[in-house]
Amino acid sequence: MTGSTRAASPDRIVDIAVGYMAAKQLFAASRIGLFAALADGPLDAAALAAKIGKPEKIARILGDTMSSLGLLSRVEGRYELGADAAAYLAGGGLDLSPFLTFLETISYPHWLQFEHTVDTGEPGKLDVEGARWDTFLSGVMTYNALHARMLAAAFDYAPYEKLLDLGGLSSEFAVEAMRANEKLHTTFVFDPRSVEPVTRAVADAGFGERSTVVGEPTTEARPSGEFDLVMVNHVVHRFGAGENGEILRRARAAAVPGATLLLLDFFLDDDAVQRPLDALHAGEYLVIDGTVVYPEAEVRAWLADAGWRPVDRLTLPGSPRVLVAKAE
Known part of the structure; x- marks a missing residue:
């Protein structure tokens, strides 16, 4: 055993390695309005699917994933907003959706160049042409707004x-x-x-x-x-x-x-x-x-x-x- 008395486990490695799956599902849930659809109260998968206009299997997968990550609760098959999602993803306060859109459409694809960065120490080629610049700016400024509010609270x-x-x-x-x-x-x-x-x-x-x-x-x-x-x-x-x-x-x-x-x-x-x-x-x-x-x-x-x-x-x-x- 190295560096600790904890028994070795693959959990940490696997959780990190599949982290992109959680991120992509979070981005998708935000983009299709899953959190906003729950703003008025809990829904089961069928009702949630109808409200967001997606197949029930999509509502179930995203609902289960978001509940497993603590952003929703799932009680007797009905999904309900957790406090964090209600405050930051469903219109209850500062909406972080533009930041998630930036991560999904600008940052995440750009990270596919990280192998080049590791091998050379050089940044990737950033594409912020046309409407992508607006997405970039909106996401960064939304994240700054979060920083500003957290600083004012501290x-x-x-x-x-x-x-x-x-x-x-x-x-x-x-x-x-x-x-x-x-x-x-x-x-x-x-x-x-x-x-x-x-x-x-x-x-x-x-x-x-x-x-x-x-x-x-x-x-x-x-x-x-x-x-x-x-x-x-x-x-x-x-x-x-x-x-x-x-x-x-x-x-x-x-x-x-x-x-x-x-x-x-x-x-x-x-x-x-x-x-x-x-x-x-x-x-x-x-x-x-x-x-x-x-x-x-x-x-x-x-x-x-x-x-x-x-x-x-x-x-x-x-x-x-x-x-x-x-x-x-």
Whole structure:
């Protein structure tokens, strides 16, 4: 026996190896409206099939699989939404269906090039032409919206007044912060291509008067001000080590002493057991476009060199982690 006293079993290997079967059935169930069909209450396979317009055997297979995975319950042959599916797949809150569509139609086929990536270290060829770009963008922004909500549930925005959102990809994080704190004003310093959509999104959310949007490339941006809260969301994995160090130094230059930094991304940790979601995204980012999920220890070193002192790490459900740091 190696590394543990647990008796050897093939279960873990088989569960991992057939994981794509679960994913494909989840994508299919979402795409054909199986979860939405159960929003009004439990249905047996025949009634569910009639409601989604599919053969009963399809409703039964998908219903049984989703119940085996905990997204549905199955009692006396009737399928009912579990709490997670009701909240995130059936219109009960943030609908993750666009994210699942992205995974099914963009990410999953792209992973067929992973063998090439492993053998060469190079990303695959990403096809986001035409309508595929809209699918890509909608999925990524939906996933960002989830991250923003999870962060707002985990972090108290109340003590802050001036927020710098530097180099991010989505306005959702700052919008959730302003929703939680009516005194908070946000300055977005985003890539120039994001100025128009971010300005529109913030206005649509009702926070236009509490926001300023500046267009500057992230690696060149030199934000100015006296910010007591700084967000750097989904930036680290997109840039090299030297660029990230400089971005963090410029963020520190714009922050008052004692300000808080929220650095959100996926990280490879040194914990006893690596969190799977971060390690899986290391492969996703590499095969998609060659970007990097960095070791957390390396990122912490950049923070210290830039004048930030790490004080906490937040693990967000189904989302990246956040390194919390204070301006020295």
